[in-house]
Amino acid sequence: MPDTTRIGIPSCAIRLICHVPVGLVSVLGTRLYHAADELDQSIFDVIPQGRVFFRGVEFVARAVCL
Amino acid sequence: MSLTTSHHACQVSNNYVQSLTNIQATAMFVWNIIQWLFTFIWDNAILAAVGVVDLGLAATLLTGVVFQSRFIPQSYSQCRNAASWKNGVDGRNFFAVFATAAGQNDKDPDTACRDFVRIWILAIVLVTLYIICGTINLLVGLAEKHILPPDPIVESRKKQPYRQPFQPTSWPDPPKNPYPRIYGYLMLYCLLSDALYYFWTTFRFGLRCLRKYLSFKIRSPPSFPVDDEEANAEHHCVPKKNAPAAVGEVVFSNCFVCAARICTVCTALYLPYLRIFSNHCKAVTLTFFMVKEMPIPRLHGPQNHGAQPRIQMPPVVYSVHVF
Numbered sequence: 350m351p352d353t354t355r356i357g358i359p360s361c362a363i364r365l366i367c368h369v370p371v372g373l374v375s376v377l378g379t380r381l382y383h384a385a386d387e388l389d390q391s392i393f394d395v396i397p398q399g400r401v402f403f404r405g406v407e408f409v410a411r412a413v414c415l
Numbered sequence: 416m417s418l419t420t421s422h423h424a425c426q427v428s429n430n431y432v433q434s435l436t437n438i439q440a441t442a443m444f445v446w447n448i449i450q451w452l453f454t455f456i457w458d459n460a461i462l463a464a465v466g467v468v469d470l471g472l473a474a475t476l477l478t479g480v481v482f483q484s485r486f487i488p489q490s491y492s493q494c495r496n497a498a499s500w501k502n503g504v505d506g507r508n509f510f511a512v513f514a515t516a517a518g519q520n521d522k523d524p525d526t527a528c529r530d531f532v533r534i535w536i537l538a539i540v541l542v543t544l545y546i547i548c549g550t551i552n553l554l555v556g557l558a559e560k561h562i563l564p565p566d567p568i569v570e571s572r573k574k575q576p577y578r579q580p581f582q583p584t585s586w587p588d589p590p591k592n593p594y595p596r597i598y599g600y601l602m603l604y605c606l607l608s609d610a611l612y613y614f615w616t617t618f619r620f621g622l623r624c625l626r627k628y629l630s631f632k633i634r635s636p637p638s639f640p641v642d643d644e645e646a647n648a649e650h651h652c653v654p655k656k657n658a659p660a661a662v663g664e665v666v667f668s669n670c671f672v673c674a675a676r677i678c679t680v681c682t683a684l685y686l687p688y689l690r691i692f693s694n695h696c697k698a699v700t701l702t703f704f705m706v707k708e709m710p711i712p713r714l715h716g717p718q719n720h721g722a723q724p725r726i727q728m729p730p731v732v733y734s735v736h737v738f
Binding site for chain 2: 358359360361362363364365366367368370371372373374375377378381384385387388389392393395396397398399401402404405406407408409410411412413
């Protein structure tokens with residue numbers, strides 16, 4: 350029988366709240382990344398901090414995709 | 416018009432279902448679900464490992480958030496100037512290019528900008544929650560704290576250790592377990608039922624808040640068919656793509672589902688995912704507590720145009736209340 354006396358319940362409550370932002374970022378963030386990836390990549394060379402911005406979108410999408 | 420509308424709605428739903436069925440896109444969601452179900456029975460070592468993974472995810476998301484903040488506007492209000500936001504050296508605008516890309520359903524640059532800002536804000540919320548969750552898991556996993564009073568067997572062993580100094584041959588009998596096995600099952604039952612009750616009350620509280628939020632805080636902007644020029648003139652609606660709105664004029668946008676024209680009055684904050692729980696063409700205004708109670712007007716699609724009289728919105732909708 351597992352030891353049920355550990356304090357994992359606070360993190361369980363926080364994870365319950367996490368479901369909504371995780372789901373939205375997973376679905377919408379990944380969709381935005383794929384859409385931005387299919388763009389003409391030269392747009393990221395001409396806008397200010399474009400490559401860094403695209404890398405940020407990729408980081409968020411990769412984080413939720415593991 | 417109806418064919419276009421249904422095609423548009425079907426395309427939107429297909430994109431949504433396609434994203435949901437993408438296993439990679441829901442990996443973190445599955446991770447969150449699994450940890451939510453089993454965290455309270457994990458051992459300390461597993462709990463610490465889960466905390467490290469959570470903090471790693473939070474660090475990755477934080478890096479992405481910081482990188483994104485170098486370019487995108489950091490509030491919805493700044494998206495009103497998305498068509499001219501940080502244009503490239505060749506004059507191109509990223510949001511305009513993104514909005515006209517394939518699969519974006521010809522949305523305007525403001526909507527594309529709001530999509531990016533929405534993900535940016537949600538990622539910040541996610542980073543905050545995951546840092547808290549990972550820190551709790553890591554600290555609890557390393558500290559080996561217990562939620563119940565200390566185990567009497569362990570405590571008695573601490574007071575009377577097996578190995579006595581100066582009497583190595585005297586091994587005391589191990590203390591007898593004072594609790595029958597049924598006590599363990601009762602404890603597990605109580606903990607599980609308490610946890611389930613806690614989750615259910617929290618979930619029910621959230622649902623109640625959401626219901627109140629939707630019923631009291633949501634106002635519909637006036638909507639009317641796109642080709643209703645009389646309504647356009649009456650509401651002083653001007654397209655935002657062609658020219659910036661002058662003083663006293665209200666820019667319009669189109670409904671997510673039915674493509675009916677919506678006059679965005681005051682400072683309307685659109686939360687499209689709330690349309691899952693309510694009818695479409697709803698806006699959450701920032702003038703929550705100053706707007707008088709009024710019935711939510713029905714959506715007037717092209718199929719009802721002329722069949723029913725259009726509801727005249729009271730002029731209080733157009734007043735701007737700034738706190």
